[in-house]
Amino acid sequence: MIPNDSAATAPMISNIHVGAHVGSGSYGTVHECTVVTTDDERIVQKGICKRAWTESELISPSQSQQQPTKKQGDAKLWKERAKRCQSYFKVEQHCWNKLNMTNQRTNDKHTSYRGTSFDDGDHDPQQQEPMEWMVFDFIGNRANDGPALTLAQAMQKRSNGNKKQQNEEQQHPLHHVQHELGLSSSMSNNNDQTSTSSPPAPATFEDTLDVVIQSLLRILVDVHESNIVHRDVKPANLLLNPLTNSLVLIDFGSAADMDTIKTGMFGLGRRVGLDLTNNDAKDNNGFSSLFQEQVTAISPIYAAPELFVEWDKNPLEFDVFSAALVICQCLFRFLDERTDAGFHQQLVSEENCDLDAWLARELSSTIRPLGLEEGLEYLASRPGLWQLLKHMFHPNPQRRISSQEAYQTFSSILLMNSDTAESSSSSTTTAEPSFQFDDGSFFASVLVSLDTCDLLNDPEVEDEASQQTMTNESSTNAPSFTRMPPITLPRPLHFVATFDRDESLGLVLSEVDDGEDDAGASADNVEEIMEQWKWATQNAKLGEVFIKEIVPGGQAETMGIFDVGDRLRSVGELPVGEGGFERAVELLGGQPQSAKTVVLHFDRKSRSATTEDSDAFMCPPHLAKLVDQGAWSSKGRRKAQEDAFVLHELHSKQNADYACLIAGVFDGHGGMAASKTASQLLPSLYVTEMSESNDAPKALAAAWDLTCHTYRNGCDGENGECIADYDPIEGILFAETGSNDLIAGTTAAAAVLCLAPSNNDGIVGVERVTILNCGDSRTLLIGPSSDDDSAQQKSRGKKSVIYFASRDHKPSDQLEADRLEAGIKQGLDYSLPQCSLSRWWITCGDYQYAVSRSLEGSFATSKGLVSDPDIVSFSMSTTKSEERIIAIASDGLFDVLDNESVGRELLHMRQTMNLSAADAAKNLCAMALQKGTPDNVSVVVIYLD
Numbered sequence: 001m002i003p004n005d006s007a008a009t010a011p012m013i014s015n016i017h018v019g020a021h022v023g024s025g026s027y028g029t030v031h032e033c034t035v036v037t038t039d040d041e042r043i044v045q046k047g048i049c050k051r052a053w054t055e056s057e058l059i060s061p062s063q064s065q066q067q068p069t070k071k072q073g074d075a076k077l078w079k080e081r082a083k084r085c086q087s088y089f090k091v092e093q094h095c096w097n098k099l100n101m102t103n104q105r106t107n108d109k110h111t112s113y114r115g116t117s118f119d120d121g122d123h124d125p126q127q128q129e130p131m132e133w134m135v136f137d138f139i140g141n142r143a144n145d146g147p148a149l150t151l152a153q154a155m156q157k158r159s160n161g162n163k164k165q166q167n168e169e170q171q172h173p174l175h176h177v178q179h180e181l182g183l184s185s186s187m188s189n190n191n192d193q194t195s196t197s198s199p200p201a202p203a204t205f206e207d208t209l210d211v212v213i214q215s216l217l218r219i220l221v222d223v224h225e226s227n228i229v230h231r232d233v234k235p236a237n238l239l240l241n242p243l244t245n246s247l248v249l250i251d252f253g254s255a256a257d258m259d260t261i262k263t264g265m266f267g268l269g270r271r272v273g274l275d276l277t278n279n280d281a282k283d284n285n286g287f288s289s290l291f292q293e294q295v296t297a298i299s300p301i302y303a304a305p306e307l308f309v310e311w312d313k314n315p316l317e318f319d320v321f322s323a324a325l326v327i328c329q330c331l332f333r334f335l336d337e338r339t340d341a342g343f344h345q346q347l348v349s350e351e352n353c354d355l356d357a358w359l360a361r362e363l364s365s366t367i368r369p370l371g372l373e374e375g376l377e378y379l380a381s382r383p384g385l386w387q388l389l390k391h392m393f394h395p396n397p398q399r400r401i402s403s404q405e406a407y408q409t410f411s412s413i414l415l416m417n418s419d420t421a422e423s424s425s426s427s428t429t430t431a432e433p434s435f436q437f438d439d440g441s442f443f444a445s446v447l448v449s450l451d452t453c454d455l456l457n458d459p460e461v462e463d464e465a466s467q468q469t470m471t472n473e474s475s476t477n478a479p480s481f482t483r484m485p486p487i488t489l490p491r492p493l494h495f496v497a498t499f500d501r502d503e504s505l506g507l508v509l510s511e512v513d514d515g516e517d518d519a520g521a522s523a524d525n526v527e528e529i530m531e532q533w534k535w536a537t538q539n540a541k542l543g544e545v546f547i548k549e550i551v552p553g554g555q556a557e558t559m560g561i562f563d564v565g566d567r568l569r570s571v572g573e574l575p576v577g578e579g580g581f582e583r584a585v586e587l588l589g590g591q592p593q594s595a596k597t598v599v600l601h602f603d604r605k606s607r608s609a610t611t612e613d614s615d616a617f618m619c620p621p622h623l624a625k626l627v628d629q630g631a632w633s634s635k636g637r638r639k640a641q642e643d644a645f646v647l648h649e650l651h652s653k654q655n656a657d658y659a660c661l662i663a664g665v666f667d668g669h670g671g672m673a674a675s676k677t678a679s680q681l682l683p684s685l686y687v688t689e690m691s692e693s694n695d696a697p698k699a700l701a702a703a704w705d706l707t708c709h710t711y712r713n714g715c716d717g718e719n720g721e722c723i724a725d726y727d728p729i730e731g732i733l734f735a736e737t738g739s740n741d742l743i744a745g746t747t748a749a750a751a752v753l754c755l756a757p758s759n760n761d762g763i764v765g766v767e768r769v770t771i772l773n774c775g776d777s778r779t780l781l782i783g784p785s786s787d788d789d790s791a792q793q794k795s796r797g798k799k800s801v802i803y804f805a806s807r808d809h810k811p812s813d814q815l816e817a818d819r820l821e822a823g824i825k826q827g828l829d830y831s832l833p834q835c836s837l838s839r840w841w842i843t844c845g846d847y848q849y850a851v852s853r854s855l856e857g858s859f860a861t862s863k864g865l866v867s868d869p870d871i872v873s874f875s876m877s878t879t880k881s882e883e884r885i886i887a888i889a890s891d892g893l894f895d896v897l898d899n900e901s902v903g904r905e906l907l908h909m910r911q912t913m914n915l916s917a918a919d920a921a922k923n924l925c926a927m928a929l930q931k932g933t934p935d936n937v938s939v940v941v942i943y944l945d
Contacts, residue, residue: 027085028085142180150235154176156336183245185207220403221407228258234299234301274311303318304318328343332372333372342738364895364934366935489684494918498599500596501596509545512544536567543579547562570600626944629918630940631939636934637934638736639732645663661755664748665940670743671724674743747854749779753768768874774869778808779804780806782885811834820833820852831864905927
């Protein structure tokens with residue numbers, strides 16, 4: 001909505017000529033048009049026209065050709081959709097008419113709506129009869145070569161420009177918005193505009209944002225004065241008018257009038273756009289879906305938590321919440337719809353609309369959009385705005401601030417800022433706000449930390465020299481490693497499978513019953529399957545549930561990863577435990593109705609000789625007995641799971657005594673494309689490399705390198721497979737953050753334990769451990785403290801339980817800063833660490849990374865985020881304690897627990913609680929969630945003796 005002096009006195013429309021297509025709305029199509037007035041048909045004006053889709057337009061030609069004779073249900077569906085489009089058209093028409101009447105009555109000439117008219121049919125040869133259009137005054141863009149841009153289009157220009165790294169470093173994020181609105185610094189700073197010596201400088205980011213916020217809030221005040229709630233306030237529905245330097249709100253098809261109507265087709269005493277119509281009007285008028293709030297078309301990423309308004313519960317405040325989302329999108333550079341969707345689900349779904357909690361979470365994230373610091377600097381210069389946004393984001397509409405008070409408060413905030421005093425002038429009287437301009441102690445502490453960071457060399461980083469000492473000792477003093485015969489493909493010991501809920505799982509699940517031996521009864525190889533069932537379940541506990549049969553042709557068989565005897569650990573993240581078959585059925589049946597998939601966790605018995613009977617033998621000093629292993633992963637408070645893990649055993653084709661266990665976690669960001677790819681490729685590639693080199697460190701390094709190259713090569717195309725999945729209908733981003741351009745990445749921590757028989761007595765045990773680390777996922781070797789501690793233990797303190805900890809690759813690490821600086825000296829386009837909000841970051845395009853090494857796309861890699869890993873290999877003879885534990889975990893665990901705490905908790909779980917490795921991993925994940933980690937958590941635990 002904008003000032004438009006011609007709207008109230010515009011001549012009546014005689015007819016229109018429809019021209020070029022402009023775009024499509026939620027229910028119809030928008031075109032340029034020429035308008036002929038009734039006063040003098042020689043006067044022709046340019047306009048914008050909009051009408052509803054017809055039933056034939058909703059059915060695309062391809063669908064019509066494929067289905068020439070539609071079923072009755074299909075025909076009714078298309079007819080119903082066409083009626084719904086027509087209902088949106090009538091709702092918008094009603095709202096514009098009411099807004100026009102209100103504006104004329106109050107002398108606020110703010111609408112550009114001209115009325116309705118029928119076309120002449122010339123623009124569409126297939127059109128059989130004239131169609132009704134709503135007609136609006138034409139608003140041109142800054143270049144005067146087409147219709148005005150929307151706020152979304154202007155923001156997207158900036159986003160696309162960053163993708164190509166065009167010369168925009170000196171331009172602020174809202175540069176294109178400022179340009180289209182025709183804003184200059186003189187307009188905000190009240191400079192003398194009479195001088196012609198030089199053109200005025202463009203408006204700054206702060207100036208532009210002031211105009212956007214104030215214009216947006218003033219729009220809502222005008223609309224809400226008519227008691228109309230728009231319900232679809234978003235950048236795509238806000239035009240930029242360069243003539244008035246303000247915004248225009250469009251598309252009222254989803255709106256609702258909170259006043260009851262007294263005349264018209266909608267029924268007496270009803271609220272247009274909200275109340276149901278009566279049954280008689282349903283057939284006569286053809287609007288079977290008119291004004292049903294449950295089918296109103298709204299944008300999910302701009303919707304308030306209540307989703308559907310109620311007339312007696314502050315319905316107008318729905319728009320206030322949406323406006324706050326738009327403000328934050330401009331403020332923090334969420335210029336891409338996917339990025340904004342990530343913000344919405346973080347704030348609404350995961351933080352219950354608590355803006356402070358969202359900010360705390362963002363400050364601790366691995367990757368974040370670049371605009372956070374710039375947005376906070378703007379907020380710091382306008383005290384009270386953060387508090388205002390918190391009031392606008394209140395989850396309860398009855399306690400949410402009104403648009404009138406929000407507008408008055410922001411005007412007062414601008415008055416406090418001497419540089420923007422002129423822009424705050426308004427005909428509306430500024431009232432005293434209902435709350436003080438106090439943004440709270442938490443926000444104040446954040447502002448203090450804007451440029452404050454610890455010195456390089458993070459105190460949590462483990463001593464590099466002690467790691468190297470341990471590595472050198474292990475490589476020189478350890479017995480030579482027995483050459484391993486060729487090994488088979490990896491066999492997962494714990495894995496996650498995702499099933500389509502619309503189809504049968506294709507699995508027969510059962511508890512162990514000594515009275516029934518019918519596993520695989522319908523299969524050809526029934527005897528082999530029976531043996532597998534008995535072996536896998538021989539130590540089963542009462543109430544545990546296993547796969548008894550894999551149904552031919554089902555989903556499970558298609559996946560090709562299941563064995564008879566695999567144990568069902570959980571449905572989603574809810575454990576089956578020893579609840580029996582009924583518990584499994586209850587969990588499967590209790591999935592949300594909206595869920596399209598169901599995720600099941602399985603584990604299986606290891607075939608390694610050392611785990612058959614953990615007390616059967618004692619290993620010699622240079623070997624460690626592999627006792628147990630397990631894994632768990634939780635998405636926690638996040639909407640999406642971006643982590644992945646592996647826990648695979650690799651067996652020799654020739655000798656069952658020779659085997660390897662490969663375990664690892666992959667902490668994804670920007671989607672799970674990288675973590676999923678790494679977890680799938682690394683074990684198999686390690687097998688291939690080991691068959692050629694038979695050197696575990698070299699094989700693991702080569703396998704990781706090939707994994708990284710394979711992923712990057714696959715992401716360099718434009719197929720979008722490495723970008724986070726996004727559901728635009730539901731507004732769900734399957735990642736913590738992401739955009740159209742952000743390639744998903746992952747850190748990695750992995751360990752390989754090679755088992756072989758002793759040269760002297762034939763006893764099988766773990767001789768060496770090889771550890772890979774890239775990023776800030778971490779591997780720990782844990783054991784009870786003793787007088788004969790390792791170098792790392794002694795360096796940490798007398799009673800440390802940590803034998804070894806991998807080094808995090810973070811920008812705060814001086815070694816990483818040196819590496820990046822050396823790359824710059826070599827002419828590489830690396831980025832140096834920068835201090836921002838108490839942490840060190842590496843800037844890469846529109847994002848900041850809190851890690852300095854990880855698997856990324858080619859662009860981020862070129863900026864210094866390389867995937868070069870640390871590889872450490874040591875003999876078990878250097879760790880002489882019994883009851884050793886290897887723990888591999890994503891940084892979601894270490895965000896809330898330090899190394900010592902993790903080590904002591906695991907020793908307690910094993911020694912005192914007698915938990916299995918799998919249960920210990922699950923308990924650690926639960927502990928991290930209880931302590932408030934904002935991240936996904938994945939843990940692999942391995943018990944050794």
